[in-house]
Amino acid sequence: MDAYQREGETEAQRLDRNWDELLQEFRVSQTGVQILTGFLLTLPIQPAFHGISTFERAAYVAAISASILATCLLITPVAMHRWLFRQRRKETLVHIAHHLAISGLVVLAGAVVSVMAFTFSLVFTEAVGVVVAVCGVAVFLGAWVVFPLSLRRRFAGKDRSTSP
Template identity: 75%
Template sequence: MDGYQRDGETEAERLDRNWDELLQELRVTQTGVQILTGFLLTLPIQPAFQDISDFERSAYIAAISTSILATCLLITPVAMHRWLFRQQRKATLVHVAHRVAISGLFILAAAVVSVMALTFSLVLDQTAGVVAACLGVVLFVAAWVLLPLRLRHRLTRPEGP
């Protein structure tokens, strides 16, 4: 959420804009995490699931747990909005929903990394699962943390000619 007010924008307009931007972002993530969770929920009823290794079972438990938690967190702002609707609490809603959404994204990254570990372990072997998970962590940290922080840093410095 940007904390900056645009020229001529009131505080209420800024909060409405921030809330709308957050909802747009959540629409993208909610669909993906719900599909991931639904898919993961079907795995234990597959006959071959009973033959997976302890590592694969642990990766599955990590994946389904984090996927369910991410689903919860990424839908929480909608539930908060319903409970706070017409309570004159937009600033609180935007602030807390922003934090919950960031937490949901980190948990979603953990879910995807767990799925990577499970999938590579099933297709190749446990070592490949561990390597894939480690590479997944690096990928998500680079794309979801380092890149945005670098862009934020660049935007706070004056641009040269």
């Protein structure tokens, strides 16, 4: 039994459980990134948009590009599932979906940080936009990478039934 398999669980059951867990994660992230992308797509048709600075335009382009890419990465497992359905490729699907989820979240963080730079630059100054974006990078790295990896290290080797 591998470290990610529960006692008495078959390989097929483990893959089904892993796929179900991934789907729940995708549901949360897909909704957020789709709303963000939709909102960003409406900005260029606003009259005031054409008066933005070069920095603000660059931050916007970075944000919309990252948001569209994150949308693609976070929805790709659904398309893959349709193409691989009933092909007995769930292990491949779970493995690739895991990597797509991580990649999608990294790109989503980039989109949100770019939106932060864009918004704070519009409201205050470009310098404030940069500072806020740097702070955003630190927050995302801390919350989405450092904290989970520290928990993973802390609970490594301990009985999984007692860990969060």
